[in-house]
Amino acid sequence: METLLLWLFYISTLYAFIPGMISRMFGFRVFRKGRTQRQIALTFDDGPDPLYTPQLLDLLKQFDAKATFFVVGSNAERYPEIIKRIHEEGHQIGIHNYVHKTNWLMRPAMVKKQIAQTDHIIHQITGERTYFYRPPWGIVNLFDFSKKNDTQIVLWSSMFGDWRYRVGTERLTRRMLKKLSPGEIFLLHDCGATLGANRDAPSHMLEALEHVLHEASKRGLRSIRIDEMIELSNPGNLARLDEAWKSRHKVPILPWYKKVLVFLWLVWEKIFHLVFHLETTNEEDPIFHFRSRSYQGEAVVMQGGARLEKGDRVLELHFDNKKLFEIGSRSKSTVQLAIQMIRGVEKTLPELAAYIRNHPELGKIKALYGVSMLNRGPEQFGFTVADLPKGFFALSSQLYLKLLMRVIHPGGNQHVRRHAEQLVPKLIVMPTDLLLSRFADKGSHRPIANHVNDPEGLEATIPC
Structure with a gap:
């Protein structure tokens, strides 16, 4: 014993x-x-x-x-x-x-x-x-x-x-x-x-x-x-x-049909950039691409009370598709995808503000403009969110962004089916004056990512 x-x-x-x-x-x-x-x-x-x-x-x-x-x-x-x-x-x-x-x-x-x-x-x-x-x-x-x-x-x-x-x-x-x-x-x-x-x-x-x-x-x-x-x-x-x-834990490998979709998607992006002469603030690690154009939509009241009218000059934003895919493939969940996108946007907005200040020819730009499949995220940065007018553009944007979500979102098809009613493209705009006042002096700006109370609300914030 x-x-x-x-x-x-x-x-x-x-x-x-x-x-x-x-x-x-x-x-x-x-x-x-x-x-x-x-x-x-x-x-x-x-x-x-x-x-x-x-x-x-x-x-x-x-x-x-x-x-x-x-x-x-x-x-x-x-x-x-x-x-x-x-x-x-x-x-x-x-x-x-x-x-x-x-x-x-x-x-x-x-x-x-x-x-x-x-x-x-x-x-x-x-x-x-x-x-x-x-x-x-x-x-x-x-x-x-x-x-x-x-x-x-x-x-x-x-x-x-x-x-x-x-x-x-x-x-x-x-x-x-x-x-x-x-x-x-x-x-x-x-x-x-x-x-x-x-x-x-x-x-x-x-x-x-x-x-x-x-x-x-x-x-x-x-x-x-x-x-x-x-x-x-x-x-x-x-x-x-x-x-x-x-x-x-064996992170899943993309099936062949998704690889084909990603390849075609990235080729299309290069063609689009060449045809419409898109620029970026960071060639080595781009988040946004953009071009100057005239706004052709309905009038929108932006933060601060300024109105964006038809014919006003805007800087049209397009999220870099390659970067978007890289973020999506690294993310294990919706929230990780959202947080990475928040950080990317947070990094780029000060760069955009500096770019506008350093290019006098952009002095007449009244607002940043984009189309996004989103919930509540962009307001954290100063964007105003508005519905797109019903019509061909809204319908085609919705079909494109749903395809995009199927490819890059961690939940893929399952997520799109589960949240189909939320996947509606929206117009997002921010006055240039607000961009410059909030982001031009990066040293005095507290990181927005620390104040986002609902990161999952940005899960579909994908400018097209």
């Missing part, structure tokens, strides 16, 4: 205790603290919770802070609308097992099943998969280290006992302020329903966090997602993990 107990002790030590100590003390194959200048990472475990997580999201939005939520799969399954909101508001979602059970007490196959099950739930709700993982109580086992191509284990640099109600707001605030410095990863909890926690403890956490976010703002510190923290701390590491994950 003693021999059996001794063997059990040796096995448990090798399986769980030693790996746990190595990860905590030396950071072996885990990410536990960043190396940043002005950033911290707020992370929240055990949720979502129907009472406290929405309050937390409201607080984060108030301070324009981004966070990472390590969710329990069974809770995510129970409250999908909260998961969807977390995702749509730009926060990161990670895995905290399907049930809140320590990895020390589970076989490797069971841990793998817990992770896969939770990932599947997140994907069903958001359309995105995640490889960020925090084991409950931060306890890893020997086989967790072997999943380096499947998961990025994320621990923390600071925890505060916020799961205990008796800690109280004042003591919790002092503890958090003491650790408020660049690179810190805060471990907090938006749910008090797990073993060892107090149900109402998150109420004190929310009060303390509000004080901490106020102080962080005074010090010029901001909270970012874990993926951003990793990239800032170890440039290239996230890209390598992403490539390893893709190769392991």
Whole structure:
């Protein structure tokens, strides 16, 4: 009997205790603290919770802070609308097992099943998969280290006992302020329903966090997602993990008919550019191509009250088809596609403003003009969205853009069929004066991508 107990002790030590100590003390194959200048990472475990997580999201939005939520799969399954909101508001979602059970007490196959099950739930709700993982109580086992191509284990640099109600707001605030410095990863909890926690403890956490976010703002510190923290701390590491994950999970290859469509599409674009003498602000990495022409549509009232009338000069925008396809093929979901497009537009609008200023012959340009299959995205940049007059142009634009979405969208035909009623081409216009005032001085402009509350709303923002 003693021999059996001794063997059990040796096995448990090798399986769980030693790996746990190595990860905590030396950071072996885990990410536990960043190396940043002005950033911290707020992370929240055990949720979502129907009472406290929405309050937390409201607080984060108030301070324009981004966070990472390590969710329990069974809770995510129970409250999908909260998961969807977390995702749509730009926060990161990670895995905290399907049930809140320590990895020390589970076989490797069971841990793998817990992770896969939770990932599947997140994907069903958001359309995105995640490889960020925090084991409950931060306890890893020997086989967790072997999943380096499947998961990025994320621990923390600071925890505060916020799961205990008796800690109280004042003591919790002092503890958090003491650790408020660049690179810190805060471990907090938006749910008090797990073993060892107090149900109402998150109420004190929310009060303390509000004080901490106020102080962080005074010090010029901001909270970012874990993926951003990793990239800032170890440039290239996230890209390598992403490539390893893709190769392991076999990203689908385009079928032959899509390859033919893409080839013909890109040939047509070259011909179109030659015939209509389109220009760009960046030959090496173009986002938009454009040409000056007279506006021939109905009058449109733009932001600021200016009217675009028939005969006014406009700069007609066309999204670069090759760039559009590259973004679509790299994106694993609608939201990734949207975010990449947001960044591309955000980068190009200051270039367009500088181009207009440096070309006096464009001084009579009254507005930027384009046709887009969109929901709510362009208003974030200052565009006005209007319906196209019914007729041949509107119908042909709709057919073309639906074909385009089938080729470049991660969801392909399935997405087009599911959202057919939303895929309606719209007119988008922005006054040149607004473009110049908002984007000509790039140094004073805060990135729009940080303020987009609904990235999925840009999923079809594709000027043709």
